[in-house]
Amino acid sequence: MKVCLIQMNSRDSLVENLQQAENAVRSAVADTHARLVVLPELFTYLGGTKEGKREAGQVFPESGAYRLLQSLAKEYGVYLHGGSMIERDGDRLYNTTVVFDPKGSEIAKYRKIHLFDVVAPDGAVFRESDVFGRGENIVTYKVDDHIVGCSICYDLRFPELYAELSKAGADIIIAPAAFTLMTGKDHWEILCRSRAMETQTYVLATNQVGTYSENGEPRASYGHSMVVDPWGTVLARAQARTGHIVASLDFDYLNKVRADIPVQRHHVLGQ
Numbered sequence: 001m002k003v004c005l006i007q008m009n010s011r012d013s014l015v016e017n018l019q020q021a022e023n024a025v026r027s028a029v030a031d032t033h034a035r036l037v038v039l040p041e042l043f044t045y046l047g048g049t050k051e052g053k054r055e056a057g058q059v060f061p062e063s064g065a066y067r068l069l070q071s072l073a074k075e076y077g078v079y080l081h082g083g084s085m086i087e088r089d090g091d092r093l094y095n096t097t098v099v100f101d102p103k104g105s106e107i108a109k110y111r112k113i114h115l116f117d118v119v120a121p122d123g124a125v126f127r128e129s130d131v132f133g134r135g136e137n138i139v140t141y142k143v144d145d146h147i148v149g150c151s152i153c154y155d156l157r158f159p160e161l162y163a164e165l166s167k168a169g170a171d172i173i174i175a176p177a178a179f180t181l182m183t184g185k186d187h188w189e190i191l192c193r194s195r196a197m198e199t200q201t202y203v204l205a206t207n208q209v210g211t212y213s214e215n216g217e218p219r220a221s222y223g224h225s226m227v228v229d230p231w232g233t234v235l236a237r238a239q240a241r242t243g244h245i246v247a248s249l250d251f252d253y254l255n256k257v258r259a260d261i262p263v264q265r266h267h268v269l270g271q
């Protein structure tokens with residue numbers, strides 16, 4: 001199965017971000033003919049202000065970002081994993097992934113479980129829970145015969161979520177992200193490779209890249225989106241610029257890794 005990860009530089013303009021995403025999906029599909037295409041976290045609106053986030057909130061299924069992804073999935077006949085967008089449900093906002101199948105039908109919706117409430121060592125303050133409600137459900141869906149598990153960005157730091165997705169049968173786990181430059185340079189690759197090795201799955205980690213601002217403060221995302229195989233090897237890696245990467249997933253190889261080191265059968269604690 002061919003997969004394509006799109007690395008974007010989203011900012012605080014919904015209109016410009018949707019144009020950027022549409023152009024990126026069109027050129028990625030034309031270039032790679034991938035079966036599964038993945039966008040990054042908050043591709044519709046990143047940073048900005050609390051009011052801006054509320055205005056950019058998308059009501060499902062009628063709002064623009066939802067319709068755009070639906071029509072692109074159908075036009076190209078691909079599975080489109082919509083990174084995440086700001087979802088508005090009544091008064092509440094969520095950081096939400098929506099996934100469409102090649103007919104343009106919604107097949108999964110995942111709300112980010114672990115919200116990024118952190119003061120980074122460089123003093124940058126992130127308080128996602130000031131804006132977003134927390135998701136409560138573990139979500140998987142199927143691409144052809146393969147189960148795909150959903151996570152978003154900070155979720156990468158919580159191996160118990162990945163263990164649950166693995167128990168649910170995931171062969172692929174997807175992590176759209178807006179991982180910070182500051183933390184990403186030290187942690188991103190190690191986290192992606194660790195989660196892939198522990199779960200013996202393909203991890204598709206699609207990051208934002210470049211600068212934006214949040215409440216007037218400068219922010220930067222790390223880039224370096226990557227596809228990691230179940231052995232922990234990086235199959236494809238983006239640099240620190242917008243664009244896309246492609247990789248072919250080999251499920252015979254996945255089965256071999258699981259047969260060689262059968263960790264899923266050897267858990268004795270907490271399973």
Ligand SMILES: NC(=O)CCC(=O)C(=O)O
Pocket residue numbers: 041115116152153154155157177178179180183184187
């Ligand atoms: N958007 C996020 O969840 C950021 C997570 C992050 O940068 C980290 O270091 O963790």
